[in-house]
Amino acid sequence: MGGDKAPRLRLVAVEPASGGPRLCRGCGVALIPVSKATAVFCSSACRSRSWRRTRRTRARTGAVTAGVRAKCPQCGSEWTVGVDRLAGCRRNRRIKAHLADRLTVLRLERRQCDEGDLPPEASEQLAQLLAQRRLRRTVTRDRRRTAVQRALIQERLARYPIDDDQMAPTRLGNAIRRFEEYGWDRYRLDTQLLWNELTGCVPDQVRRQVDLARTSVDFFVALLFGHVAAGILAALTLTTARPDTPLLLSTIAVLFGLVPLWYRSAVAATDEWAAAVRALVNSGRKPLADCLGLALPATLAAERDMWAMVSRLVPYHERAAALDPYRMTPSGDYR
Template sequence: MGDIAKGVLGGGWSLVVGWVLPSAINLAVLFLAVAPQLRGDLGPLDRLWPASGADTALLLLVGAALLGLVLNALQTLLYRFLEGYVLWPAWAYDHGCRVQRARRQRIRERLAQPDPRLSPIRVGVLHERAERYPHRDEQVGPTRLANAIRRFEEYGHDRFRLDTQVLWNELMAAVPAQTGRAAETSRTNVDFFVALLYGHAGVAVAALAALPVAEDRALLLSATVLLGALVPLWYRSAVVATDEWAAAVRALVNLGRKPLATALGLELPQELAEERRMWQLVTRMSRRPYHPAAEEAFAPYRAAPAEPCALRGPCERGGRNAS
């Protein structure tokens, strides 16, 4: 039973911490600051208002769980909006890319010509900021979060031509269990701040909408200002939290290449240039329809089949031992 409980909690840890917990925080703020100002103005919904503290806690728990599940299901859309890939007009996307390229260039210039007045700690912070950008200009996105994520999305392809976006499931199935768990849970902190950001923005909008009928407008204005001021902080925290996520993906690529090649029936070449060519072929094979030319292209990398005697010998010994 202990192992079963550990497995359930381990599998749901990212969901609980990343989406349910911030949903509970946001709903608690909504219940304490906004909802009491609307009592008597909600119509039929007033009948659903909890009559006791225990009922309120139960409603908060159920609401947080449901909202967390919904946000988890919508996480791709939520991330892509913050990254600038969804619902951004073309002019805003292009402007954001120009701003981010200029910001990256300024950081690189400061590192190339260091100011002697900067302490080693400040220089280290600049290096961290520089590392949150992809290396190639064409990979730079319109927001800081987009670039912080793109830097490790392109890591496998930039170093080895191994596209982790295409081969993610294969990598996760081939790597050691500990490395896979680290890659799965490393984004939990980023999820937490993203969910907190959206929730604070939603509660702030609800507080503004409730102002015309609220009894304590000063409370709602204070809540709106405070929540609005925290939104940029949570965004910045999400960007910084991608560092652990990036390290986990880097380890996934570095440690997972060899077992992935073995699982695919391939041998990892000794020369880096040949390895890059092999992974490029694997990526193309996964993305494009099959072409007969792949037979000849993959031939140098296909692992030799095991010798029949090597397979038959242990089986025969095992059979004799068993008898």
């Protein structure tokens, strides 16, 4: 207790009863022998990291106690601030599920036309899907579409992440998120963590392809924000003395009218970016493993286990020895 009877936090260095080395309270690493008797952290960075972790814990506890709630502007979903993390927007989840159901109905009906009768499970699934009124109306229009128009439905579905927990509230966010998680979904390779290593060991042509595809998306995003900024400036100009009102109003209408076009163009441009990232991951796995001194296993399941361990143990981890079975055998002239 302090002089004002308020509780005070004391940091006490606890030494093991066995006389062993003192351990850092943050990371568990043994403190160096020359550390002060009151030291509880191995470095200032570890002390700062522990303080941030404590501050987040206090904020989460306060949020639960106060019941602070937030609401998604897209779908109206609510969550407790500091505790529940909104994994995705329900509206986009419903759109993704609706697109998948449309394609499933078209696939089952095509299979029924080719084979005659469907298996009982497939027939029951088709009946359940067609029992939904909204889906039934949409499928009626889909039956009249051409093969190219039906392929566009698959293209729209491909712009969503595979995992619903990675869903974002916007179409552009989902279109980018789908290839950010491609390496993890396919190979358990965390490309966000190992991006520099991955891009550093692939051929220059693959890396330039990714940069060029990203430039197209950046161009449309810059156009979008530029038109919004110019429209706001034009609106502010209306408040000046003797403005040219007809010209400014038409300029504002044109600028803001083009914003949805640039947004849809940015979403469509992510298709090339996603293809470039997929090529980067697929062709860069082997060079990345070679650069890390690892050998790719013979089976995909074993490779997924290896990349999952690499993603968890980078940077250095005390359990990094778990990667020893995947390490390459040094050559004879290795020193």
